[in-house]
Amino acid sequence: MEQIVPVILILVGLLFVIIGLVLMLRARAASKWPTTSGVMLKSELVEHTTKQRTNDHRIQTYTSYEPAVEYQYTVDGKMLTGKRLSFGLTRLPLEKAQELLGKYPVNAQVPVYYNPKNVKDSRLDVTAAAATPQLIIGIIIGAIGIVWLIVTLV
Numbered sequence: 001m002e003q004i005v006p007v008i009l010i011l012v013g014l015l016f017v018i019i020g021l022v023l024m025l026r027a028r029a030a031s032k033w034p035t036t037s038g039v040m041l042k043s044e045l046v047e048h049t050t051k052q053r054t055n056d057h058r059i060q061t062y063t064s065y066e067p068a069v070e071y072q073y074t075v076d077g078k079m080l081t082g083k084r085l086s087f088g089l090t091r092l093p094l095e096k097a098q099e100l101l102g103k104y105p106v107n108a109q110v111p112v113y114y115n116p117k118n119v120k121d122s123r124l125d126v127t128a129a130a131a132t133p134q135l136i137i138g139i140i141i142g143a144i145g146i147v148w149l150i151v152t153l154v
Helices: 004-030 094-101 131-153
Strands: 035-053 059-075 078-082 109-115 118-123
Touching: 004 131, 035 094, 059 094, 059 109, 059 118, 078 109, 078 118
Parallel strands: none
Antiparallel strands: 035 059, 035 109, 059 078, 109 118
């Protein structure tokens, strides 16, 4: 029964590693996608506020920002609209989100990567922004679980 928690940690760590690897593989495949010219229709930040109770029963507030984009592009004479910036990118600190959106102002001409097998699947950036943190977190959680398991077995 002592081994349940470390095994759960190992499994959670493994899940994070798998998610990070999948993001990296998807981004690598997308880097080979063809590009077309697009026009930015929307480029704004969506604010997300999360409240969490601390151990001393105080409420702590965290604010993060999600880049929200919309762009129009044409493939084989067909006008399409996309809303995806990159793989795995979600919420960021304000400065980082503003810096990222600065590259995509409204009405700007931008290169759009699109999946040739499904032209509605597009991205403005084909990097996996969240892959490295996912991998690091997964490795740390998994390592803690492995050490814990070894200690409980000895």
